[in-house]
Amino acid sequence: MERRAARTQDPQRLAVARAILQRGLQMNPDSGCLAQAWGLMELQKGNAWAALRLLERCVEMDSALEPVLRWKPVNAARLTVAGAAASRGRPWRTASSSSSSSSGGSSSRAGKPGARVACASA
Numbered sequence: 001m002e003r004r005a006a007r008t009q010d011p012q013r014l015a016v017a018r019a020i021l022q023r024g025l026q027m028n029p030d031s032g033c034l035a036q037a038w039g040l041m042e043l044q045k046g047n048a049w050a051a052l053r054l055l056e057r058c059v060e061m062d063s064a065l066e067p068v069l070r071w072k073p074v075n076a077a078r079l080t081v082a083g084a085a086a087s088r089g090r091p092w093r094t095a096s097s098s099s100s101s102s103s104g105g106s107s108s109r110a111g112k113p114g115a116r117v118a119c120a121s122a
Contacts, residue, residue, distance in 0.1 A: 032062030
């Protein structure tokens with residue numbers, strides 16, 4: 001659903017995708033998969049701040065989704081948001097900034113963007 005909306009430039013389809021994901025999280029507030037899907041959609045659309053908040057939220061809900069925070073596009077978004085915050089005189093601190101930097105250079109496939117991370121169903 002969000003991939004189709006992200007591919008098109010139709011703002012109405014994007015709004016519908018956001019509304020569906022928001023409603024899904026209202027109905028299932030512990031679904032890390034929904035928060036991750038929404039965060040990745042926002043990342044694709046260039047909404048770095050919203051993407052980071054949603055992706056950090058998904059990891060809080062389901063720690064198995066933590067590898068997404070190490071993806072290159074997510075780290076680039078983190079730098080973008082941190083730079084914008086610094087220009088306003090406000091430091092950007094994420095809940096994962098200390099844990100993700102200590103993970104080191106793992107050769108595991110799980111931390112790479114092409115990796116599939118299974119979402120647990122409740």
